[in-house]
Amino acid sequence: MTDFYVSAEETWRIFRIMAEFVEGFEELANIGPAVSIFGSARTQPGEPYYNLAVETARQVGQAGFSVITGGGGGIMEAANKGAAEAGVKSVGLNIELPHEQKPNEFQDVSLHFRYFFCRKVMFLKYAHGFIVMPGGFGTMDEFFESLVLVQTLKQAHFPIICMDHTFWDGLIDWVKEVLLKQHGYISPEDMDVFSVVDEPEEAVRIITDFHKKNGRAGIKQPWGLKRPAPEC
Secondary structure: OHHHHHHHHHHHHHHHHHHHHHHHHHHHOOOOOEEEEEOOOOOOOOOHHHHHHHHHHHHHHHOOOEEEEOOOOOHHHHHHHHHHHHOOOEEEEEEOOOOOOOOOOOOOEEEEEOOHHHHHHHHHHOOOOEEEOOOOHHHHHHHHHHHHHHHOOOOOEOOEEEEOHHHHHHHHHHHHHHHHHHOOOOOHHHHHOEEEEOOHHHHHHHHHHHHHHHHHHOEOOOOOOOOOOOOO
C-alpha cells in the first residue's frame, strides 16, 4: 500500500509539471520579441542597481521588446517597472518559495510556478536576449544556464549581456584565466557568447542590432560548422 501511494504521488507530480508547461506555453507563445532580465531580489528601490535595471528595461521596451523577469522584488521589480513605463508587456514568472515570494505590482502577465526547471524553460524559450544584472546564486545559475544552452547548441544563440564591469570583471577574469587558459575546460570561442557593458544604451544596441541582423530565430550555429563539439 505504501509503495502504491508513493507511486501515485509521483504520477500526479508529472501532471502538475505538465500543467505548468502548458500554461506557460499558452501565455507566452504570442508575446513577441522579448528580453529576459535577471538579477537579485535583495536590491532595494533607490539603490544604483535598482535604478539601472529600471532604465535598462525601459529602454529595452522602447526598442520594441517585452520584458520577462522572475516576478519578485529587487531587480525583478525594477525591470518590470521599467517595462511598464515603456508601455510594453511586463511578464513575471513567479516561483513558490518557502520564504514566500511576493509578486511585484508592475507585471501585467503573471505566471506562477512550483518547479524551478519549468520556470527556467520559460525564461529561455521565449527570450530574444538576456540581460544579467548583479545578483546572487540564483542570478549566477540563470547566467550560466544561458551560457551552457548556447554553448551546447541546445538554445539558439541570442545576446547574453552582463551589466556593470565593476561587478562582473572578477568572475570573468577567473573564467578566462582558470577555465580557459589554465585548464582548457572551455574554448576561446566560448568567451564570445556573452558581453559585459555598463550603460543601458549599450545593452539595447547589442540586442537590437542582433535582432535586425538575425531575426527571431537567432543563430543556431553561432561559431560556424568547424567549431568542435563542446564537452558536457
